[in-house]
Amino acid sequence: MYEDNAAAAPTVQQLTFDLAGEEYGVDILSVREIRGWSRVTRIPQTPDYVLGVLNLRGAIVPVMDLRLRFGLARESYGDSTVVIIVAVAERLFGIVVDAVSDVVDIEPAAIKPVPDMGAIVDTRYLKGLATHVERMVMLLDVEKLMRPEDVETLDAALTGVRDVEVAA
Amino acid sequence: MGAVDLTQFHKTFFEESLEGLDAMETALLALDSGSTDHELVHTIFRAAHSIKGGAATFGFADVAAFTHVAESLLEEVRSERRAVDGALIDLLLRSVDCLRAMLARSSSGQPAADAGSETLRGELLRLVSGEAAAAPGAAAPQAAAVDGWDIRFVALPHLLQTGNDPLRLFRELEQLGRLEVRRAFVLDSAPARLAELDPSQCHLGWELRLHGAIARGDVDAVFDWLDGDCELAIEALSGQARAAAAQPAPAAAPPAVAPASATAPAAPPAREATASATASAEASSIRVGIDKVDALINMMGELVITQSMLSDIGEHFDFTKLERLREGLAQLERNTRELQESVMRIRMLPIGSVFNRFPRLVRDLERKLGKQVRLELHGEHTELDKTVLEKIGDPLVHLVRNAIDHGLETPEKRRAAGKPDAGTLTLDAHHEGGNIIVRISDDGAGLNRAAIVGKAVERGLVQPGQQLSDEEVAELIFAPGFSTAAQATDLSGRGVGMDVVRRNVRDLGGSVGVKSEAGKGSVFTIALPLTLAIIDGLVTAVGEERYIVPLTSIVESLRLGAEAVRRIAGGGEVFQFRGDYLPLMRLHRAFACAGAITEVERGIVVVIEDDGRRVGLLVDDLLGQQQAVIKSLEKHYQRVQGVSGATILSDGSVALIVDVGGVVRLGQRSKAA
Numbered sequence: 050m051y052e053d054n055a056a057a058a059p060t061v062q063q064l065t066f067d068l069a070g071e072e073y074g075v076d077i078l079s080v081r082e083i084r085g086w087s088r089v090t091r092i093p094q095t096p097d098y099v100l101g102v103l104n105l106r107g108a109i110v111p112v113m114d115l116r117l118r119f120g121l122a123r124e125s126y127g128d129s130t131v132v133i134i135v136a137v138a139e140r141l142f143g144i145v146v147d148a149v150s151d152v153v154d155i156e157p158a159a160i161k162p163v164p165d166m167g168a169i170v171d172t173r174y175l176k177g178l179a180t181h182v183e184r185m186v187m188l189l190d191v192e193k194l195m196r197p198e199d200v201e202t203l204d205a206a207l208t209g210v211r212d213v214e215v216a217a
Numbered sequence: 218m219g220a221v222d223l224t225q226f227h228k229t230f231f232e233e234s235l236e237g238l239d240a241m242e243t244a245l246l247a248l249d250s251g252s253t254d255h256e257l258v259h260t261i262f263r264a265a266h267s268i269k270g271g272a273a274t275f276g277f278a279d280v281a282a283f284t285h286v287a288e289s290l291l292e293e294v295r296s297e298r299r300a301v302d303g304a305l306i307d308l309l310l311r312s313v314d315c316l317r318a319m320l321a322r323s324s325s326g327q328p329a330a331d332a333g334s335e336t337l338r339g340e341l342l343r344l345v346s347g348e349a350a351a352a353p354g355a356a357a358p359q360a361a362a363v364d365g366w367d368i369r370f371v372a373l374p375h376l377l378q379t380g381n382d383p384l385r386l387f388r389e390l391e392q393l394g395r396l397e398v399r400r401a402f403v404l405d406s407a408p409a410r411l412a413e414l415d416p417s418q419c420h421l422g423w424e425l426r427l428h429g430a431i432a433r434g435d436v437d438a439v440f441d442w443l444d445g446d447c448e449l450a451i452e453a454l455s456g457q458a459r460a461a462a463a464q465p466a467p468a469a470a471p472p473a474v475a476p477a478s479a480t481a482p483a484a485p486p487a488r489e490a491t492a493s494a495t496a497s498a499e500a501s502s503i504r505v506g507i508d509k510v511d512a513l514i515n516m517m518g519e520l521v522i523t524q525s526m527l528s529d530i531g532e533h534f535d536f537t538k539l540e541r542l543r544e545g546l547a548q549l550e551r552n553t554r555e556l557q558e559s560v561m562r563i564r565m566l567p568i569g570s571v572f573n574r575f576p577r578l579v580r581d582l583e584r585k586l587g588k589q590v591r592l593e594l595h596g597e598h599t600e601l602d603k604t605v606l607e608k609i610g611d612p613l614v615h616l617v618r619n620a621i622d623h624g625l626e627t628p629e630k631r632r633a634a635g636k637p638d639a640g641t642l643t644l645d646a647h648h649e650g651g652n653i654i655v656r657i658s659d660d661g662a663g664l665n666r667a668a669i670v671g672k673a674v675e676r677g678l679v680q681p682g683q684q685l686s687d688e689e690v691a692e693l694i695f696a697p698g699f700s701t702a703a704q705a706t707d708l709s710g711r712g713v714g715m716d717v718v719r720r721n722v723r724d725l726g727g728s729v730g731v732k733s734e735a736g737k738g739s740v741f742t743i744a745l746p747l748t749l750a751i752i753d754g755l756v757t758a759v760g761e762e763r764y765i766v767p768l769t770s771i772v773e774s775l776r777l778g779a780e781a782v783r784r785i786a787g788g789g790e791v792f793q794f795r796g797d798y799l800p801l802m803r804l805h806r807a808f809a810c811a812g813a814i815t816e817v818e819r820g821i822v823v824v825i826e827d828d829g830r831r832v833g834l835l836v837d838d839l840l841g842q843q844q845a846v847i848k849s850l851e852k853h854y855q856r857v858q859g860v861s862g863a864t865i866l867s868d869g870s871v872a873l874i875v876d877v878g879g880v881v882r883l884g885q886r887s888k889a890a
Contacts, residue, residue, distance in 0.1 A: 090871040091762060092850070093808035094858050102854065102863060104871050109863045111854040141853045 112143035237264035279329035292434035371422035394429025569597030624661035760813035
């Protein structure tokens, strides 16, 4: 029954959540679990947005604060603060968001590319923008979120090199 | 369901083949040492045969072709048409090595055959065909070529149940030459009505004709495992020209063609070689004795009983049941501990699998160095963790080589010293407390004190004229870059010294030491932990965090007065401990923890040691000792400097395990700065 629907309209199901008043979405297929906020164990020598690790049934899973990751001010963690556990390849990690809102079906046609905002807004963790019932949902690219910092720095450096070449 | 994907069985094939090769090697060495047990020859033959069969089934034609020739040679030995001598055993041992290499290449997707294997195959081939040509009267009818064989093969009903499949046999026969099925028939034993047919029973018979000049042994080999599962009659095809008898070599013709056809399919997978190689390195399997599994199931049963008892108490709880609850919890604890032990035992393998490679190594070294060695192995059944076992092999090989190369003397020197010609090398493994002790002892010359001290002076490790105790001299051989071999042989002196052995053993959480007596020999002792997955740790508090310090690396814990800490140039801090100045590392600063005690006199300093270097760690408090199950941080995150892993505390929270080596290096750097 479910499969019939899927076949009729190949939509992408997104779990949407609230972060600093904006609505974001993450592919539901990569979501493993949603849990309330609980204290994590800090890890030394990590970027500030990696809050620490938690015990997920015996697995040691890192947790990052999405606000800090996006360069927003840190919110104090309250009752509605949730940790969404997502999986990329075999690896798990948790993202702290303000609140989980909904599961929505989004047609691939409704997904638009992220406009180039220059260096002011960090858009590299977004896969695209989608409109759903008059609301805009920003779709997260979880794979990029999870990449270690140095890979990103390297990428950025390479992009810089390419830009220079184009300019020259 | 589509066709069966055979690649899923490749890993098993490789594992079983390697085991088969080990068995072959062991049996060959036993034959070499003069045993005349006929069963040994059978063991070797069977191993070769199953490797050939497997290789042919899974499409590793090169391996099959090579093994086929080796098997033909073994068949001659088995049927006592060829005597076993040193040269033959040498050749067969080299074939075992070659097959190992071929299997390794196959498993990483490369073509199995290379120049070396082809040369060796040629050598085997010459021996087989040469013998056949020169075979005297009695053996001639068997070994001589015929035009083919008539085979009447009637399956007994239970044939399929033994895991045999006529189709596979026919395919194997087809590899030898053109196979013609002259007649297939249903036996009288078959039920008259189809409804009564039991598909697990076989009621068929065949009359086959195999064309080509094929040795009888090769045909026999195909039916080797059907003893008692079929009725078999094999007759040479008669009435044909016997002229071909002069040329028995075509027996090897099919395999000679095989490599050519095999290279083509083998080539494309080469691209994936690296990927599949890493995958196979990670996902290795383990063989577990059924008794261990049974014990586990029993324990699981007890745990379930305890659980249901506890939930029963919980359902209707009142204070009269407090005592029963306590009992139940105690039982639960016992069950859990037993279960933990049993589960850990699954990963435990006997050290014999490592010891088994030494007879071969010792034999090769004996020849190379002109020494005589009697190897004694004790405690092969001592079990240790698979990971430890895999990593202890190389250090042990190194120690055994050293013992034979440096320790044991030549027969002449031994005679002069009043010792028997053959030196004795003993490998012994046993449990001692929570550790496995592996001892490598020889009755050779012992450590050469003068040479070691001379070398150490030359290297600037000690001052000339410095007085050294025997222990200190022995310690010197573990210094980096230290080697006393007068000339670099290809065995030792390759820059891989005892320091590497020590480091490898340390990486496993163990230690290695040596005791030596001039003229009487040396004893190297390696102590290893039973497992890498669990450590005894000291739980320390730093601010809100808990850190586990491995107990084995703790020297002492002490309280220091504020005045005991001195600041040195560059901002580092040191304190005096047993006459030495040690760097003080404030763990809260290194790990950036909030809310920790910053005054030295209110905290506790834990002195830890790694590789002879010591550092004091300042923590808030010691919370107690705990067995910590090590969990990887890398699995879902990444490596973190100064942290070797994480564990889960009794309250379910995560505590990080301090990487003593990393922290000590950090501390040393701050002292140097």
